[in-house]
Amino acid sequence: MLSKLKKFATKFATPSEPFDPSIFNDSVAKTISWTPVVSGGSNFKTHKYYSDGYNRAEFKMSIGAKAFTFLFMLIGVAVPTLILLTADFEGVSDRFFIAGFGLIFFAAGAFLFYNYGKPVVFDKMKGFYWKGWNKPDHTTDRIAVKNRVPISEIYALQLIKEFVRSDKSSYFSYELNLVLKDGTRLNVVDHGKGTILRQDAQQLSSFLGKPLWDAT
Numbered sequence: 001m002l003s004k005l006k007k008f009a010t011k012f013a014t015p016s017e018p019f020d021p022s023i024f025n026d027s028v029a030k031t032i033s034w035t036p037v038v039s040g041g042s043n044f045k046t047h048k049y050y051s052d053g054y055n056r057a058e059f060k061m062s063i064g065a066k067a068f069t070f071l072f073m074l075i076g077v078a079v080p081t082l083i084l085l086t087a088d089f090e091g092v093s094d095r096f097f098i099a100g101f102g103l104i105f106f107a108a109g110a111f112l113f114y115n116y117g118k119p120v121v122f123d124k125m126k127g128f129y130w131k132g133w134n135k136p137d138h139t140t141d142r143i144a145v146k147n148r149v150p151i152s153e154i155y156a157l158q159l160i161k162e163f164v165r166s167d168k169s170s171y172f173s174y175e176l177n178l179v180l181k182d183g184t185r186l187n188v189v190d191h192g193k194g195t196i197l198r199q200d201a202q203q204l205s206s207f208l209g210k211p212l213w214d215a216t
Contacts, residue, residue: 019160019215028155029213032183036162036190041173043164043192044068046116049200057207059120059189059200061113069116072109076102120188122208127151129178131188147186155181157212159201161194174216176201 021029046065051057080102084095122129128136131147158177164170174194178186191197194216205212 021213021215024211024213026156026211026213028179028181028183032158032179032185034158034160034215036160036175037177037185037187038175038190039162041162041164041175041190041192043169043171043173045193045196046191047120047189049203051203051207053207055124057122057204061116062191065116066113069109069113072112073106074109076104076106076109079105122151122204124151129154129186131186149178149180149186151208153180153182154208154210155179156210157201157205157208158185159198159212159214159216161216174198176204179213 019034021032021034042065044064045062047059048062049057049059080098083098118132120131126136127150129149129151130136134148136148156179158179159174160177161172161174164173171192172194173190173192174197175190176188176197178188180186189197189200198214198216201212201214
């Protein structure tokens with residue numbers, strides 16, 4: 001459903017211009033892809049970086065993302081309620097149609113809130129990075145899998161940008177990825193505020209002690 005919402009918001013997207021990774025003087029940088037892990041993106045800041053400076057860093061949903069998702073849910077509740085209270089309907093089917101319209105907007109907002117709100121955590125005490133609601137088990141989950149990986153397997157951070165066209169606007173979306181020792185890339189966050197995400201990436205790079213490969 002999330003992919004369908006992105007396709008609805010972005011008619012099509014084109015990758016960034018070809019980038020020469022040899023500037024980083026690293027063999028892994030030369031072998032990995034420099035195209036987006038996740039196509040499309042947002043034209044506003046969806047996440048904000050937080051860290052205690054020692055053991056834990058994370059990205060949390062931004063105020064703008066909360067407002068965006070709450071707007072969907074508010075429309076889904078307020079508009080149908082107003083129509084149902086003020087308009088005259090000849091049949092029950094019309095009422096169900098209006099209620100269904102509101103339910104779609106409310107569900108879309110709730111779904112986006114759920115996905116934007118997923119924990120994105122780097123925990124040195126646990127020794128893990130994870131993205132999602134399920135925390136890793138430090139005694140058993142030592143193998144890197146999608147959205148959960150031991151911090152020791154992180155080789156570098158990758159920052160790239162993507163040009164996105166929608167029906168009404170065009171913009172750049174910036175993507176922060178993890179590069180693992182085997183060359184696998186995992187998306188961390190992706191939003192439209194490049195300056196902010198670059199600063200966040202630099203802080204995360206310092207926190208992890210890993211290089212930042214900035215291709216923006």
